[in-house]
Amino acid sequence: MRANVINTQAKSILRKQKKAESWFVSRYGMNLYRGCTHNCAYCDGRAEKYQVEGEFGRDVAVKMNAIDVLKREIDPTHKRKPLRPGFIFVGGGVCDSYQPVELQYELTRQALQLIAYYNFPVHMLTKSTLIERDFELLRRIHQQSCAIISMSFSSVDDAISARFEPGVSRPTHRLKTLAKFKKANFPIGMYLMPVLPFITDSPEKIAESVKAATDIGIDFIIFGGLTMKAGRQQEHFYRILREYDARLIPQYENIYSGNPWGEARKEYYDSISHLFAEICKTFQVPIRIPPFIWRDFVDETDRVVIILEHIDYLLKLKNQKSPYGYAAYSISQMKEPLRHLYNQLQQIKGIGNSVARLIREILDTGSSAYYEWLLLGKRPPQ
Numbered sequence: 001m002r003a004n005v006i007n008t009q010a011k012s013i014l015r016k017q018k019k020a021e022s023w024f025v026s027r028y029g030m031n032l033y034r035g036c037t038h039n040c041a042y043c044d045g046r047a048e049k050y051q052v053e054g055e056f057g058r059d060v061a062v063k064m065n066a067i068d069v070l071k072r073e074i075d076p077t078h079k080r081k082p083l084r085p086g087f088i089f090v091g092g093g094v095c096d097s098y099q100p101v102e103l104q105y106e107l108t109r110q111a112l113q114l115i116a117y118y119n120f121p122v123h124m125l126t127k128s129t130l131i132e133r134d135f136e137l138l139r140r141i142h143q144q145s146c147a148i149i150s151m152s153f154s155s156v157d158d159a160i161s162a163r164f165e166p167g168v169s170r171p172t173h174r175l176k177t178l179a180k181f182k183k184a185n186f187p188i189g190m191y192l193m194p195v196l197p198f199i200t201d202s203p204e205k206i207a208e209s210v211k212a213a214t215d216i217g218i219d220f221i222i223f224g225g226l227t228m229k230a231g232r233q234q235e236h237f238y239r240i241l242r243e244y245d246a247r248l249i250p251q252y253e254n255i256y257s258g259n260p261w262g263e264a265r266k267e268y269y270d271s272i273s274h275l276f277a278e279i280c281k282t283f284q285v286p287i288r289i290p291p292f293i294w295r296d297f298v299d300e301t302d303r304v305v306i307i308l309e310h311i312d313y314l315l316k317l318k319n320q321k322s323p324y325g326y327a328a329y330s331i332s333q334m335k336e337p338l339r340h341l342y343n344q345l346q347q348i349k350g351i352g353n354s355v356a357r358l359i360r361e362i363l364d365t366g367s368s369a370y371y372e373w374l375l376l377g378k379r380p381p382q
């Protein structure tokens with residue numbers, strides 16, 4: 001669909017996260033547009049909570065001054081304290097950075113030029129093959145530091161995608177784009193999210209997606225279920241779902257029954273997450289971004305936080321209790337670098353002897369044998 005463009009001015013572009021984000025290994029994020037003509041049926045950018053102006057799927061707010069603002073935010077000569085090192089995540093949120101308006105306004109390309117100039121690593125996430133336009137620019141970033149190229153999928157089934165993701169490149173095309181980046185030695189990832197309940201969440205459909213990704217040498221797959229907030233998002237999705245197969249509506253109503261954040265029942269999420277983890281184990285594909293990709297491009301406190309959160313996720317998937325998530329949170333709230341407390345880690349809330357030992361191992365070696373065993377199945381820890 002052709003976008004109805006709304007010109008806007010932004011006060012800020014670079015979103016500094018309170019803590020390193022372990023799903024994307026990023027410290028910063030940005031939305032150069034608001035709204036998205038890719039118009040995916042399930043997009044939560046449609047939910048009232050995000051206050052996207054206009055009609056979602058048709059209207060797109062273009063932040064006309066975005067590049068000037070970003071330059072001010074990223075240029076170290078404009079700052080008393082330079083930005084902390086870390087990945088800038090370009091994607092997700094309430095827009096796709098490579099939706100069709102990008103062809104005209106080129107905000108993503110200009111932002112990448114700044115990112116390359118100031119030497120930050122990036123993590124790109126899109127559903128559009130237009131990202132290939134910026135191949136050389138991304139290659140420059142990857143040669144200087146790191147550019148992770150990820151694409152999101154609800155499945156790799158082109159026919160289902162055409163019904164629920166009308167404005168995006170078909171999954172087979174997205175996979176080809178990822179394969180091109182892989183061939184040029186970029187790390188590539190699949191965000192298999194959201195899978196659609198009773199449509200793309202079956203063992204066969206998930207296995208089909210995982211296999212297609214491993215066939216092109218995917219470095220990791222991150223999985224997530226659909227959230228559906230009451231209001232515009234749900235009304236729109238149910239309209240499309242009814243046209244697809246009205247018999248599914250009662251099944252959806254059964255699992256999405258009024259949670260204020262639009263979450264499905266916990267048992268449903270648990271069952272599909274376990275299924276996904278089992279399938280990825282068979283295909284030997286990591287379900288978090290492996291540390292060899294990113295660990296040299298984040299500071300060591302962030303490295304610890306991300307690894308602890310990954311361990312927390314992996315243990316919970318095995319239905320095991322984990323002290324690691326809380327420890328990661330406590331560390332992320334500290335003002336001083338973690339290394340200053342190398343010998344007094346137990347003073348930090350939530351950190352006992354074994355977690356402290358693991359943190360020291362990360363500080364000393366950049367990773368942890370236990371973590372690599374959980375994530376990559378590497379040699380078992382002693």
Ligand code: SF4
Nearest residue numbers: 036038039040043095
């Ligand atoms: S591409 Fe992403 S942001 Fe755009 S409509 Fe689809 S889910 Fe929403």
